[in-house]
Amino acid sequence: MRRFKQGALAPAIACVFAVIMLSGCAISPYVDNGLGELRPEDKVTVANPKPVQLLFEFQTKGVGNGRATDFLKTEVLTAVQGSGLFLEPGPAPVSDGALLHIVINNVVLTDDAFSKGFTTGLTLGLAGTTVADGYICTVDYLAGGTKKIEQVTRDVIYGNIGAKEAPPHAEKVASLEIAIKTVTRRMVSHALNDLARNPEFPK
Amino acid sequence: MMRSPLAAVVCLSWVVAGCGSVPLPQHQASVGAIQSLRSSDIAPMAVGAFVKDTKMPARQDKSVVSRSVTIISPDQDSFAVYLGNVVKTDLEAAGKLDANSDMVVQGTLTINELSTGIGTGTGALGAHFILTRRGTLVFDKDLVARQQWDGNFVGAVAIPDAINHYQSLYQELAEKLLSDVDFRKAAAR
16 A cells, blocks of 8 residues: 655645654644434435446645545445445446545644744754644536536544644544544545435436 | 555555655546547547657656655656546547557657645646647647646655656646647548
8 A cells, every 4th residue: 555645745734844843752643523423324215326437536735636535435435335326436437427526625723833833943852742634525526427416425533743632523543544544434425425415416 | 554564664665755666557538538529510530659759858757756765657658658548548448449450640749847846836848739630630739738736745645646647747748638629620531
């Protein structure tokens, strides 16, 4: 599996990370628990799932991020397959032109991440810092290649550096890799489930 | 992320020093290109040779530099070949690729530039595209994609930003070709 590089996504966290690394401070990632995992009892089921062409793109501040797209595309495919809403989702076009386009855009929520990281680094972690990266997942479904249904979900990853208490309403995860895979799985699963609730979604 | 002190050192060298070479990620089909192609009357076509311009230095086709990171092509060590594969990926995802078609699109890479300044980043990608039908030239045009973005002092942010913008130039240029009015007329069924 391709190793995920800090800085390939999570710009606020990467910025702080870069300026405090030499101080030896550790970064602790947290995932916001507002969205949570999709519960099995909440899952929408469809009687006749249809084939779909699946396109996924990860963006950083609205610009395509190929490295992160490569890193997360298996996670996204697994979430789409696990939804049970589509038959054999994949990159090839399907006969009726149905297309599922999933975009996850990573936006910086913390202003002035550079100076925060600089302060933390100078104080060897005593002045702790928490920065946040936001993720917006937009799922577009084009039934028959034309009619568009859209669903949006959001999540947040926090990076806690130095002597700072854990951010509220968030759960600690072991690594940034696990954090981004967790928010991806949650956002895509919820967005697809909400999409399936739309009366225009073919059931 | 830091599984061991060694990993931290490796990561530090990549992020802060930003040294080494990085292959550009493979292109993912663009939904914009797919929708544009599907709404057109373009016939399926083959993708022929994509090469660098003879006036372009060989190193410019092989790599571009973002601060101390060298970005290389994952396709035959050539960004011209990479551009051809971008066009091919978009055509295939739209159901408009036919390797046996008598209509063939080809390209010559003419501009390949990237600059990662502290204040501003810039990139430009240009190509001369031709389309032949049964060996007859039916389309012949130079197209260029340019981008400018806010730079960043921190390499850990600036370098990934530059790579993202540089890669998006390929998508932009391919979409310019596939949505070009003259190209569409020439490639119509």
